[in-house]
Amino acid sequence: MSPDLQRLPGNPNPLRWLMPVVWLVLLGVAVKAMPLATPALEWLSPDTDGVVYERTAFTTLLWRHALTVGVAAVLTVIVGITAGVAVTRPRGRDFLPLVGQCASLGQTFPPVAVLALAVPVLGFGTLPIVCALVLYGLLPIVRNTLAGLQNVDDTLIATARGMGMTGRQRLYRVELPLAAPVILAGVRTSITVNIATAALGATVGASNLGEPIIAGIVNGNTAYVVQGAVIIALLALSVDSLLDVWQRQLTQSRERH
Amino acid sequence: MIELRNVSKDFGDVQAVDDISFSVPRGKFCALVGASGCGKSSTLRMINRLTEQSRGDILLDDQAIQDYDPVKLRRRIGYAIQETGLFPHWNVMRNIATVPKLLKWPATRVHQRVEELMHFLHLPVAEFAHKYPGELSGGQAQRVGVARALAADPDILLMDEPFGALDPITRGQLQTMLARLQARLHKTVVLVTHDMDEALRLADHLVVMREGAIVQQGSPLALLQKPANDYVDSLLGGLERGLKQAALTRVRDHMAPLGPTLPAQSRVPDGYTLRQTLSVMLRDHSERVTVVDTNDMPVGELSLRKLVKEAHTREGEAHES
Amino acid sequence: MALMDALPLQSARWRPWQPNPVLLCLAVAMLATLAGLDVVSVAPNRIAAPTGYSLWGATGIPGAALALLLLGAMTGLAAYPGRYRYPALLTVSGLLLALIPFAMMLAAFRLIEPGVAQARLGIGPALWVLLFMLMLCLVELRLRMQLARGWLLLMLLPIVGVWWLCAAFWLDRLALVQEFQARHDAFYRALVEHLALVGIAVTLSTVLGVAIAMLIRRFAAGRTTAFAILNFFQTIPSLALFGLLLAPLAWLSARFDALAAIGVQGIGWTPALIALVAYSLLPMVRNTHVALEAVSPAALDAARGMGMRPAQRFLLVRLPLALPILLEGLRITTVQAIGLTAVAALIGAGGLGTLIFQGLGQSAMSMVLLGALPIIVMAFVADTALGTLAARLRHGDSTRQGDRA
Numbered sequence: 009m010s011p012d013l014q015r016l017p018g019n020p021n022p023l024r025w026l027m028p029v030v031w032l033v034l035l036g037v038a039v040k041a042m043p044l045a046t047p048a049l050e051w052l053s054p055d056t057d058g059v060v061y062e063r064t065a066f067t068t069l070l071w072r073h074a075l076t077v078g079v080a081a082v083l084t085v086i087v088g089i090t091a092g093v094a095v096t097r098p099r100g101r102d103f104l105p106l107v108g109q110c111a112s113l114g115q116t117f118p119p120v121a122v123l124a125l126a127v128p129v130l131g132f133g134t135l136p137i138v139c140a141l142v143l144y145g146l147l148p149i150v151r152n153t154l155a156g157l158q159n160v161d162d163t164l165i166a167t168a169r170g171m172g173m174t175g176r177q178r179l180y181r182v183e184l185p186l187a188a189p190v191i192l193a194g195v196r197t198s199i200t201v202n203i204a205t206a207a208l209g210a211t212v213g214a215s216n217l218g219e220p221i222i223a224g225i226v227n228g229n230t231a232y233v234v235q236g237a238v239i240i241a242l243l244a245l246s247v248d249s250l251l252d253v254w255q256r257q258l259t260q261s262r263e264r265h
Numbered sequence: 266m267i268e269l270r271n272v273s274k275d276f277g278d279v280q281a282v283d284d285i286s287f288s289v290p291r292g293k294f295c296a297l298v299g300a301s302g303c304g305k306s307s308t309l310r311m312i313n314r315l316t317e318q319s320r321g322d323i324l325l326d327d328q329a330i331q332d333y334d335p336v337k338l339r340r341r342i343g344y345a346i347q348e349t350g351l352f353p354h355w356n357v358m359r360n361i362a363t364v365p366k367l368l369k370w371p372a373t374r375v376h377q378r379v380e381e382l383m384h385f386l387h388l389p390v391a392e393f394a395h396k397y398p399g400e401l402s403g404g405q406a407q408r409v410g411v412a413r414a415l416a417a418d419p420d421i422l423l424m425d426e427p428f429g430a431l432d433p434i435t436r437g438q439l440q441t442m443l444a445r446l447q448a449r450l451h452k453t454v455v456l457v458t459h460d461m462d463e464a465l466r467l468a469d470h471l472v473v474m475r476e477g478a479i480v481q482q483g484s485p486l487a488l489l490q491k492p493a494n495d496y497v498d499s500l501l502g503g504l505e506r507g508l509k510q511a512a513l514t515r516v517r518d519h520m521a522p523l524g525p526t527l528p529a530q531s532r533v534p535d536g537y538t539l540r541q542t543l544s545v546m547l548r549d550h551s552e553r554v555t556v557v558d559t560n561d562m563p564v565g566e567l568s569l570r571k572l573v574k575e576a577h578t579r580e581g582e583a584h585e586s
Numbered sequence: 587m588a589l590m591d592a593l594p595l596q597s598a599r600w601r602p603w604q605p606n607p608v609l610l611c612l613a614v615a616m617l618a619t620l621a622g623l624d625v626v627s628v629a630p631n632r633i634a635a636p637t638g639y640s641l642w643g644a645t646g647i648p649g650a651a652l653a654l655l656l657l658g659a660m661t662g663l664a665a666y667p668g669r670y671r672y673p674a675l676l677t678v679s680g681l682l683l684a685l686i687p688f689a690m691m692l693a694a695f696r697l698i699e700p701g702v703a704q705a706r707l708g709i710g711p712a713l714w715v716l717l718f719m720l721m722l723c724l725v726e727l728r729l730r731m732q733l734a735r736g737w738l739l740l741m742l743l744p745i746v747g748v749w750w751l752c753a754a755f756w757l758d759r760l761a762l763v764q765e766f767q768a769r770h771d772a773f774y775r776a777l778v779e780h781l782a783l784v785g786i787a788v789t790l791s792t793v794l795g796v797a798i799a800m801l802i803r804r805f806a807a808g809r810t811t812a813f814a815i816l817n818f819f820q821t822i823p824s825l826a827l828f829g830l831l832l833a834p835l836a837w838l839s840a841r842f843d844a845l846a847a848i849g850v851q852g853i854g855w856t857p858a859l860i861a862l863v864a865y866s867l868l869p870m871v872r873n874t875h876v877a878l879e880a881v882s883p884a885a886l887d888a889a890r891g892m893g894m895r896p897a898q899r900f901l902l903v904r905l906p907l908a909l910p911i912l913l914e915g916l917r918i919t920t921v922q923a924i925g926l927t928a929v930a931a932l933i934g935a936g937g938l939g940t941l942i943f944q945g946l947g948q949s950a951m952s953m954v955l956l957g958a959l960p961i962i963v964m965a966f967v968a969d970t971a972l973g974t975l976a977a978r979l980r981h982g983d984s985t986r987q988g989d990r991a
Contacts, residue, residue, distance in 0.1 A: 103608055121962050
């Protein structure tokens with residue numbers, strides 16, 4: 009997998025799917041075949057009787073976790089990219105400083121505090137954590153959208169304009185495609201961080217992969233904690249490597265043109 | 266006095282500098298000229314031991330530079346580079362004071378020296394002392410760089426493409442400034458440049474390098490009169506060479522005593538170069554000019570025919586030697 | 587707010603002669619908020635469900651009229667250009683902020699009968715939104731008027747003073763105030779514990795992070811491994827990292843009396859501190875590494891060429907030039923640690939998280955607020971302070987930017 013080989017035009021690296029597949033297979037194994045690890049888990053917490061978390065099936069927890077992060081990600085991406093695009097248009101330019109400010113404020117708010125503040129308004133369950141994730145994940149996307157759009161070469165935009173493209177055509181055919189890899193990098197950071205952060209939702213009654221962790225902490229059962237942590241880590245690594253492949257393809261296809 | 270004897274430098278398998286020898290007498294200005302990657306910068310960096318030579322000897326005042334402590338050696342040698350290397354977190358004053366402060370000069374002396382240098386390099390103290398490098402133009406930053414190199418009054422000045430990144434007008438101004446500086450201070454200077462005109466204008470001694478080796482060295486006139494090969498010739502500007510040579514020669518060194526004939530109508534001051542004189546001849550459609558001194562009194566004359574004949578004999582001599 | 591420096595921005599220009607659409611939108615949104623959402627809520631006791639009241643219902647004609655007047659003035663000032671409108675807008679925003687506690691006092695006076703000892707006043711959603719939007723107004727005004735951050739803070743000081751005075755002497759009906767009075771000892775203890783944990787964790791991770799970054803620079807081969815390990819820590823959810831340390835530490839303290847004697851145990855501050863440091867190391871090491879590497883090679887070459895010794899090169903050139911990015915790492919680390927320490931309460935490390943989780947357990951939202959608000963304020967203050975310091979150190983050299991996680 010030499011970098012030179014990867015860059016050869018028209019010759020996409022056949023091994024590029026290797027890492028995502030490996031992580032996904034491991035994730036599947038962890039979710040489906042956790043009882044197989046019983047001896048190791050028993051060694052981890054010898055004093056407890058049930059070492060494999062069984063209150064809710066791991067598949068259900070994984071699904072709920074993915075759904076929580078997914079909904080938050082869709083919202084963040086829509087809000088973040090729309091905001092980023094809007095404030096770089098001539099009409100929205102006045103809002104640029106404020107939007108930047110809001111995005112950075114979002115990351116200053118600790119997720120636990122947001123969670124705590126959201127509970128009185130939204131009640132216990134999954135909604136507060138979605139809210140916290142959206143706030144927390146906004147900054148990388150907004151920041152990268154702004155950076156990506158503003159790094160597009162001015163002469164290119166001038167050329168596009170000179171060829172008679174309308175503002176909308178310039179945005180969709182020139183600016184967004186060129187900014188795409190940078191924006192995607194922001195989305196990747198945002199989602200990966202949020203997969204880990206979503207576990208906090210279990211503290212306000214959301215049922216996801218944080219549940220075994222909380223149960224483990226409360227009952228002093230390290231095995232539970234390990235199970236939750238391993239599956240979350242594998243989920244994060246799978247999603248991260250998938251987005252990595254996508255990002256690479258975007259960059260490569262651009263180099264090929 | 267700097268002397269390099271059979272110096273080579275290898276970077277791994279690549280031989281950057283290949284068995285070169287030259288010397289720069291005290292108070293002389295030497296220019297290393299060549300295309301980028303010819304080893305001229307490596308040569309310069311060996312003199313203040315920023316890189317160590319692989320083979321050969323480098324002598325400073327007849328003593329091998331390896332005998333000096335590298336840090337003390339560098340503090341004795343002024344060093345200016347293309348990217349200026351000014352410290353962005355220090356203002357102009359602090360930047361210039363770098364080496365004096367390293368040498369622990371008393372504060373008042375440092376202050377005095379910095380102001381003197383800023384004055385010298387046309388950087389008004391009130392305006393520039395407290396500016397940061399980020400607020401300076403390229404030319405100003407480069408002048409601060411030169412001031413900083415001169416700060417501890419070193420005998421030797423090493424300059425690596427100091428004006429390389431500047432626009433032609435600013436570069437010309439700084440070259441003039443440097444020439445004036447050298448006329449007053451008589452430092453021993455080694456300048457690295459890819460600009461032959463800059464070298465011809467400033468240096469007493471030129472060392473032309475190519476692929477790590479010296480192609481030719483000598484005074485500017487010697488090179489112009491007899492380039493060693495086509496490469497040097499092309500660096501010197503090929504067809505333009507005659508004019509460049511003329512630009513280095515004063516008319517007073519070539520004029521003939523006033524003859525019995527009537528003085529020519531065109532007059533040129535005796536401080537003019539041959540190139541300027543030729544220009545006057547072309548402008549005035551005259552084959553002959555009268556050379557006058559500062560009081561406008563005729564002191565000699567020069568004819569085109571004599572000039573051409575002289576150039577011919579000079580070239581002949583050069584070929585024989 | 588310091589992250590603002592990271593965002594690619596053209597500087598907002600001072601344009602007094604054009605309408606300001608941002609403030610216009612904010613003013614209209616604030617009017618809509620006050621019209622549509624509840625300003626305060628009243629609950630008969632600590633846990634019972636509260637009833638919400640709109641601005642009209644809570645403060646009657648005087649409050650509603652005053653709010654309408656001020657927000658109307660804001661809308662007008664934003665829409666119609668004039669010479670002094672930005673200072674005027676700043677004054678109006680400040681007034682609105684300062685009047686909020688008085689509105690609450692009025693509401694308490696009107697809505698709660700003096701005889702009901704247990705009744706308490708809650709802050710409604712409209713007030714939170716109003717507060718947030720007023721903050722945005724101040725930010726926008728600061729950018730337009732090109733005020734230094736310090737000036738804005740100076741302006742906020744008297745307003746905070748007014749709030750504090752009201753809270754301390756006249757707002758005893760406010761649920762938050764009652765909660766604080768009921769458990770101010772616990773609150774102060776939690777605050778000190780929180781600050782201590784954050785302080786120790788940040789100090790440790792700074793020292794360790796800088797040391798690791800220097801080692802990485804010296805032994806380039808270890809770089810990939812070191813970053814892989816540090817990255818790995820970040821994929822483990824913070825919650826799990828706290829939990830994972832419980833068992834091994836409990837085992838260690840049971841096995842070695844010396845460790846137990848210095849306070850190492852499965853539950854408490856030891857696992858919290860270890861997890862906090864492990865989490866903080868990545869941003870710290872990465873920023874230190876980037877900072878030290880980003881120093882211009884020309885400056886370093888010049889430093890060497892002028893005869894600086896290695897130690898002088900590091901202390902006089904490399905370190906000062908790296909400091910802004912290094913501080914950026916410190917800022918990220920600190921803000922992150924303030925939030926994570928709240929989670930540490932789950933494993934018995936104390937801190938303000940205790941109040942949050944106890945409050946959540948008892949469904950006592952004012953107790954949750956008592957824990958959450960100081961955390962947000964701390965994060966905010968740390969962010970602003972370190973951001974200002976980094977900007978101060980940058981000397982108008984705006985081209986250098988740090989790696990921001």
